Amino acid sequence: MSCKEGEFHIKPSLASTIYSDLYGSNIPSLRSWKDTYIGFYTPIEPPEKKQHQTTPQRLRMITVTGKGHATSSGGSNNGDCITSFIDKGSVESYRYYLCRRTIFEMLSDRGYNVPDSELTRTVAEFRSNFGEKPDLESLRVCISLCSEPYKKVLVIFFGTDEIRKATIQHIYGQIMKKENLHRLILIVQSKMNSFARKELANCPLKVDIFHIDDLLVNITKHVLQPKHEILNAEEQKMLLLKYKLEDKQLPYMLETDAIARYYALEKGQVVKITYKDGIVGSLETYRCVV
Helix, strand or coil: CCCCCCCCCECHHHHHHHHHHHHCCCCCCHHHHCCEEEEEECCCCCHHHHHHCCCHHHCEEEEEECCCCEEEECCCCCCCCHHHHCCCCCHHHHHHHHHHHHHHHHHHHCCECCCHHHHCCCHHHHHHHHCCCCCHHHHCEEEEECCCCCCEEEEEECCCCCECHHHHHHHHHHHCCCCCEEEEEEEECCCECHHHHHHHHCCCCEEEEEEHHHHCCCHHHCCCCCEEEECCHHHHHHHHHHHCCCHHHCCEECCCCHHHHHHCCCCCCEEEEEEEECCCEEEEEEEEEC
């Protein structure tokens, strides 16, 4: 990506901090900073006018995307003001949009048949379909596994009220009418009391519980996150034979680990983790879920 004279880049990790300092907490999602750089541009002027270069009127903020497009604020006819990137819709709808997008990405990584339209949906399209205050039932997701279409997962969103035993029983009454369900994913925003958890323990389906805050960003897409690949039974067998090991001799990954929960890994499964480094190239390691 080329840079104009007088322009410099700040790492994407600092971009949200800059936005927060300038405009408060109403900033775009952290994901949007993946390929974005922020730079400050000061017009080059004759030496006698240097004392004016640092005035607010002479300082512009440039946003340069990974594709090389730029917009600036300050002056006239300089493109869109950077404030146009600030989301002006409701915080509630934006949180649901981010969470639902991460859910579809997670289900796709788990091998479910997720439509491409759901993975590319914009926040504007989301609000057009669900509004500024989405109805929680309309946000539900029910899709099938690619390898076994008769197996389906149902994603249910809960509100901010405490989740009680009666709430879970009400959900049971709804899901028992659905056929071929093999997994239930609950997205919560409040505390679930002990009676509700005991009720869930008796559920005949596999149940995953995520807090909405944990799904606002897809952790697997972080630039520092190594690549994770789940080995199938044959690959796992070949690995153990190659190194003459047993499962218990491999490094561990807890079943409660964030990555294990993302991929719905179960005890005994083995994950290949690839770390990429500019100096040593790449490093492969394996972990067994316990």
